[in-house]
Amino acid sequence: MKLYGYYRSSAAFRIRIALNIKELELDHIFVHLRKGDQRSEQYLGVNPQGLVPALELDDGNIITQSMGIIEYLDEAYPNTVSLLPDNMFGRARVRSISSAIACDIHPLNNLRVLNFISQNIDDGESIANDKWYKHWIQVGMNGVEALLNNSPDTGEFCHGNNPTMADCCLIPQIYNAERFGCDMTDYPKSMRINSNCLSLKAFRKAMPEEQADFE
């Protein structure tokens, strides 16, 4: 298998964590998003959406979208550590928390969105001062923190005492929020889970700084 990714992409970061937890190895192909490699004819042949990550299977089939990839890895490698709980409601809860990050926070603060605003409609301050970025982190993390506080199923990790797909989504989001200087003191539960995750090598090894294309 090959993973098309970029050190700074938090969707690719999610997959790197999943691969490390599952102890799966593959070839990493780097798509330099800031140089626009994702819009090359070659990469659009891999993923016509022009986004990373994309997983290329040994038969040449391509799977795109981070949650789809993680679900696939769980199904395709049943003898590895599972990233979804073995009960139905638990799986639903993990998918919900994952979507609360992957649908409700991340897409709004993606590089292409920040670029579009600053190039087209910005008042000159929203992007420069991170007003936009911090607003959606605050709204989104308030929701995630409440989902975590709301349930007895939250443990050392987002769901119980083992990492799941939800943690694969949460940790890259917190990493990014901190990089943009967001104040995270209002999210103690999320931050405790972040510490617990970062005590594991599988999460640390997946960090942008640890990737071969880091610059």
Place this chain on the structure above:
Amino acid sequence: MKLYGYYRSSAAFRIRIALNIKELELDHIFVHLRKGDQRSEQYLGVNPQGLVPALELDDGNIITQSMGIIEYLDEAYPNTVSLLPDNMFGRARVRSISSAIACDIHPLNNLRVLNFISQNIDDGESIANDKWYKHWIQVGMNGVEALLNNSPDTGEFCHGNNPTMADCCLIPQIYNAERFGCDMTDYPKSMRINSNCLSLKAFRKAMPEEQADFE
């Protein structure tokens, strides 16, 4: 079961389609998003994210996020029509197309985002002229159309000849795009699938105009 929704919410629209295809009945609770009911203390007790849809199970447990709800319905009611293919790669493909809509298009054009831009950073034209809305429809639908054209697995529906979760996501997105006056002629494959879906009562019955809270 109870579904908390709103006629105009396209994420709730997805669930209504899924319920109709599965022939599952439940109580509909209406949360008036334009009046701000989603921020009431009562509703935040149901879903602390303050978003619809939310599914309340008979035991009182709550499942939020449309993709998590559809996956749950598929698992919890195995004797109903399945919205995910029975092979692994097919499931991955359906989840990818679903995310290409639910993560990469819909969150950017959500009411709360349009409101934030027009209230905070708009140049006075981006929202009024639907420049923002149409841009993300164009970028997003180009990707979805390419994903559909890219694969022999696309049939009368997004994946094969039966509706899946991907169609539950696509049809509400096209409905909204048309409501905003987007030109859809560049997406013939998507529009043909849209016609095929709308020939089915399960999709038509789920439309906003057919809901009891429509106004």
